[in-house]
Amino acid sequence: MKLIEDGLELLGEEECWSLLATGEVGRVGITVGALPAIFPVTYWLFGDAIFFRTSPGSKLAAATSGAIVAFEVDDYQLDDRSGWSVLAIGRADLVHDMVMSLAVLDAGRPPLADGRRTSIVRIIPTFVSGRRIVHDHEAGYL
């Protein structure tokens, strides 16, 4: 039984995590100086958390230190109007534990951009939701 709302299938949590695992670039939604902002990051999963690297002392490092953040990944194909998105919300923290840092880095991937992104940010999602585009002809029971 699919849950469909406004042309979007609502995905279960397990499928959301599977899709999160397929992505490489995601977007972090934070607040900087009382204003909303979105920054793309190269991310990976490790355990039940999302990890990315950033520069020590950067706005992104500051804004994700102890804050509740949004994290979004999506993939769209314009040619056949298909695609999905996953949204995770949770507390972000800078990883200070050296042993954990090494384990996390070992499982991770380097950022696309050069630069000294030597701080590791962890997001522990407490809420995960996802949506996939379905067109009427795919959902015969609509």
Place this chain on the structure above:
Amino acid sequence: MKLIEDGLELLGEEECWSLLATGEVGRVGITVGALPAIFPVTYWLFGDAIFFRTSPGSKLAAATSGAIVAFEVDDYQLDDRSGWSVLAIGRADLVHDMVMSLAVLDAGRPPLADGRRTSIVRIIPTFVSGRRIVHDHEAGYL
């Protein structure tokens, strides 16, 4: 003279608008029930504003009505580790003026998903910034 920070070239406002004009799917950063959220939307530019459609009464419609929101567009190529992102921040509003709605729709594009997305949201950016990945060999003076 390029401004480069952590492997990212900081783009001028004119180039940011040019890149915004090339995209079709962007992401809106909003606050829903005191929590941050990011939702992908099919968008277009008209005049000096960003427009997208959403369902009347939806969370997205409510959260973008009179709020300051973030809007992000990016494009990355993993194979050669290149890409760019643009972030716009500004006040969002539901468009109520029928004449304006028709003009805006005429310049616009339909959402990728089916569904009754008959409300138009306008974001008037007051702040636009952009970044492009540059690797050391492209920036000989680094």
